[in-house]
Amino acid sequence: MDRLRGADIVARTLAAFGVTRIFTLSGNHIMPVFDALLETDIAVIHTRHEAACVHMADAWGRLTGEVGVALVTGGQGHTNGAAALFTALAAESPVLLLSGHAGVAESGRGAFQELAQAEIARPTTKASWTANAVAGLAGDLARAFRIAREGRPGPVHLSLPVDLLERAIPAEAVRIPGPDAAAPRPVAPAPDLVGDLLGAIAAAERPLLVGGPALCDAAGRDAMAMLEERLGLPVIGMESPRGVNDPTLGAFAEILARADLLVLLGKPLDFTLRFGDAPAVAPDCRFAVIDPDPALLARAPTERLVVSGQADPRPLLAALTAGAGALPRHADWHRETRGALAYRPPAWAQLTARTGRLHPVALCRAVGGFLSGHPEATLICDGGEIGQWPQALVRSGRRLINGVSGTIGASIPFAIAAALQRPGAPVVAVLGDGTFGFHMAEFDTALRYGVPFIAVVGNDARWNAEHQIQLRQYGPERTGHCDLRPTRYDAVVEALGGFGALVTEAEALPAALEAAHASGRPACLNVMIESVPAPVIRRAR
Helix, strand or coil: CCCEEEHHHHHHHHHHCCCEEEECCHHHHHHHHHHCCCCCCCEEEECCCCCHHHHHHHHEEEEEEEECCEEECCCCCHHHHHHCCCHHHHHHHCCCEEEEEEEEHHHCCCCCCCCCHHHHHHHHHEEEECCCCCHHHHHHHHHHHHHHHHCCCCCEEEEEHHHHCCCEHHHHHHHCCCHHHHCCCCCCCCCCHHHHHHHHHHHHCCCCEEEEEEHHHHHHHHHHHHHHHHHHCCEEECCCCCCHHHHHHCCCHHHHCCCCCCEEEEECCHHHHHHHCCCCCCCCEEEEEEEEHHHHHHHCHHHHEEEEEEEEEEHHHHHHHHHCCCCHHHHHHHHHHHHHCCCCHHHHHCCCCCCCCCHHHHHHHHHHHHCCCCCCCCEHHHHCCCCCCHHCEEECCCCEEEECCCCCCCCCHHHHHHHHHHCCCCEEEEHHHHHHCCCCCHHHHHCCCCCCCCEEECCCCCCCHHHHHHHHHHHHHHCCCCCCCCCCHHHHHHCCCCCCECCCCCHHHHHHHHHHHHHHHCEEEEEEEECCCCCCCCCCC
């Protein structure tokens, strides 16, 4: 009689759901899954740190809309990986963290690496639980996949006790579900809700439509652009921890303060919008809130809430686009809004750097010039201050940033996942020197799997975001403890077998980018930069 281990059920179910790649770091509790994956076509990317697994799965989820799968061992393997779930949660990224776990039979007896893993992951996930039966593993996975993509997308955690993975049951007792079992069930907006929302928009003088992080992928941005064209009104995506000061959005703070109707399309009313409080939002501005999460509908001030309802953002955008007609009387407001979003200070064009240090604007000019010749490329922005400059200045058809969590350090794992997802297309990650230290060992991962990308490290030998806080809040005489060494990170990558170059002059950076790309290897351009604050864009009055 044929028998299947729990690990075989896990591997076959993942394959049935269309998983093509798993990001993992090995460990005792998950070796049965490693063995079972040999019987599938699923590629295994074996990393150097569990958090990198989750960051790679996060990038995969954002770029594809599929569930990105990370597989780690139990105990500290789990806690290492779970730390990265917060980034995925804030970015509304569909991720599944599968963690090995102490055996069910040994639970409560002091088993090896026994830990309350589901409880640890719960605050940073949409759902978190531990499997309790071999026969239920396929159903557990189906539930996890569905939750990760349903409503507001986000991470899910499932712990897999090792004895369930090793235990075998008769094959005829197992039914491997098909993709439909894992499919999300989108909530479309009711027709009356669409009509009420369009009516409120038509009645407003200065309406502003804002989508959340889940709409900031390529498909979501296309959908927002279609709605904007149809309405003749601004439709804006927000995904940055800088919120109203997101440099991607230019002088957004100015137009937000002038809006008389703020329409939130799956966008949480939170710190990124200053909680809707004055003066960031006008005290008489009204709100229309459509969200998949009923709890978030209650955040808007009830006395100013004109439309409220539950729906998923993508079907909502489609319904609005289908039902909308152009509103010509808003043309001046639309023009004003787009002008504010496109605004960049003219003085930036005149910025020059002192010898041996580039201003971030010069760094961005070179990166933008390189990407303009590669429309299929991916731009990744990371770090406290340096990561904000390319968001303001560099245009790319595909972009990943650290997201609303504001957590730094994910860019190297992001770059590897992006390069795997679109082979042959350049990936350029702009990050700080502090950020580089989080996952520099993943250059080894990229080299082992032959995954080229370019890390442009803005090196000011400092934790600059915190240094700038010290300057602003305490004064220059009370700065300290935020300094780093001007390390040759390019030499580190060369020692691992990658391409490295030190850049100290703006004129050398374009050629260095081309040489890094031509090398076909993971590359690090160590660019010495001035230590300046991130851009805050305001127009002179």
